[in-house]
Amino acid sequence: MDFKPCVNIRKEWDIVGARQLGREQAKEVGFGTVDQARIATAISELARNIYLYAGKGKICFEVINEFDHKGLKISAIDQGPGIRDLNQVMQDGYSTSGGLGAGLPGVKRLMDHFEITTEVDEGTQIHTIKWLR
Incomplete structure (x- = not known):
């Protein structure tokens, strides 16, 4: 069984740790700096959501190799209150935290699979994949 590194998200500083580990993982897979930045941005958003809305959870990373395709899978898992209105949360510009509202729609745009x-x-589980081009 493959080891999947995870970062527990409990305090705001953990968001930085998740970002850093994700960027390292992306670099190891072979992503260029632009995709590394996209991946790090998606991780920040996912980790911040866990911190703000669930209180605690984890971000896990898995390198994927299938059919001559290589990618990085990022999973955000929490046992928080869940999302009451998924359609609303997935609308561009929607924000409950007063942020920019890039939120989950932004993560969906940054990644290839959501x-x-x-x-x-x-709770909520979000699985995203970025494929190496």
């Missing part, structure tokens, strides 16, 4: 499952009072 999948979210959420259950109220159970």
Whole structure:
């Protein structure tokens, strides 16, 4: 079984740790600096959401090799309150924190694959993949 490095998100500083590990992982996979920045931005958004809305959770990384395709899978997992209105959260410009509202739609644009499952009072799991071009 492959080891999947994870960063626990409990305090604001953990967002930086997740970003740094993600950037290192992206560099190891072979992503250029522009895609490394995109990946780091997506990680920041996912980790910040865990910190702000769930209180705690984790960001996990997995290098993917399939069909001559190499990529980086990033999973954000929490046992927070879940997302009550997923359609609203996935709209551009929507923000509950007073931020820019790039949020999850921004993550979806930055990555090549985006999948979210959420259950109220159970938590949220977001799985994203960036493929190496």
